[in-house]
Amino acid sequence: MRRYSAFAIAREALRHHLGWERAWASPEPRAAYDVVIVGAGGHGLATAYYLGKNFGITNVAVIEKGWLGGGNTGRNTTIIRSNYLQDPSAAIYEKSRSLYETLSQDLNYNVMFSPRGVMMLAQTHHEVRGYLRTAHANVLQGVETEWIGPDRVKELCPIMNIDGPRYPVLGALWQPRGGTARHDAVAWGYARACSAMGMHIIQQCEVTGVRSEAGQVTGVDTTKGFIGCKKLGMVVAGHSSVLAEKAGFRLPIESMALQALVSEPIKPCMDVVVMANTVHGYMSQSDKGEMVIGGGTDSFNNYTQRGSFHHIEETLRALIETFPMLSRLKMLRQWGGIVDMTGDRSPIISKTPLGGCFVNCGWGTGGFKAIPGSGWAMAELMAKGEPGPLAEEFSMYRFREGRFIDESVAAGVAH
């Protein structure tokens, strides 16, 4: 792999940019690998990357039925934060956020991490109490957050109307080190680094079956033929249930559509990320100038990657009181992704009933922020066969044992 640097730009400028390499190779699959990871989204690629980097396992294939990063990695609102209430969540999301801080240097690929600060608005007294509690919990967890009053909110985000009659802003939970990153670049950066370690990234290759012998996984049937493996990682977000069924077990997951949209690009007007959970809306401004807006999920099981229009309408209707300027903006694009929801709205990084088969799923509406930490924890689980401290609470068996990590109560909605 040729490293990207200021020197490389100067060198290529002098020779008509003919020396740039493809960022990653597209090889034909070998007959077998030590590890096969299904799903070349952020989480799958990060798992492969940390398998190589932390454990020296590089005989790895990452297979993807569509194109790299074309699922939820390319369909989110790119928010990165770690202000969670429950200890296991705070640990893994904070690990992830801290990895994001140095990810560009680590991967030698600019992921455009922008720690612009994330504020979660409290617009009811219930939320004020909730976020004060989270702020205290974050102090104990070593996550840097602070409770700020309405005046400070207005100072950080002047376009906001804090005196709305229905949803007044009573304060906010402020995480100054949260922010956004370029979602595609995260997938591309990991893919390039994996490819440089000799791993195979195989796109347009759908898994049609999972083979096993005596309760131990032996490989996967794909549209490009059988690929053998000693260990299998399933990292396929919305389609986790479909793949698990092929492997012969059922996950506590339901798939739903989550939507986001962007406005026409405008001049810079907002340099923080704002989440308003009472009205199910969150917003930031992209580097291109678009206002990036996320809403709530549909209520029913759905695999169509498009959501119901009334949800967008509800999100904007509710946000307009807090952001009056939105009423003058045209919305440009809307898209949907299929998110995998668990009963407690926390993810699953776990061993499965099938030996040698591991699953990483259930990130629901907030997987992007977790990509590096999730890959880190999943790689440890796959390399050692047992979960490390980051993953151990996220076993799929916690539902049977009643050990929920109940962020659905803690966060209310989007997280």
Added chain:
Amino acid sequence: MLIVHCPHCGVQADETELTNGGQAHLRRFGPGSSDAEFEAYMFARKNPKGVHFERWRHSYGCGKWFIAARCTATLEVFGTYPAQTTEPPAAIIATIKKRRPEWEGSE
């Protein structure tokens, strides 16, 4: 927008009038059941990409519960029937088999 026929009041209701109640025809496990049974009942929902039977309530209409057979990959609704039954009516099964010959599941 999803439009579903309410079998009770006959209204072609759009999804804003309705509340989804999750997987239909669940067998309830309570005290005395094993942990695995209770977990399966409580959390391990069917999540098929294709034909799915689910409960709906016509919340902003007649207020009654019914069951819809729907394809989660296309949002096509095959039919609806009142919730006071433990299995789908034969007519609904016939409709699904006609529309999805490859479908081999049950409710």
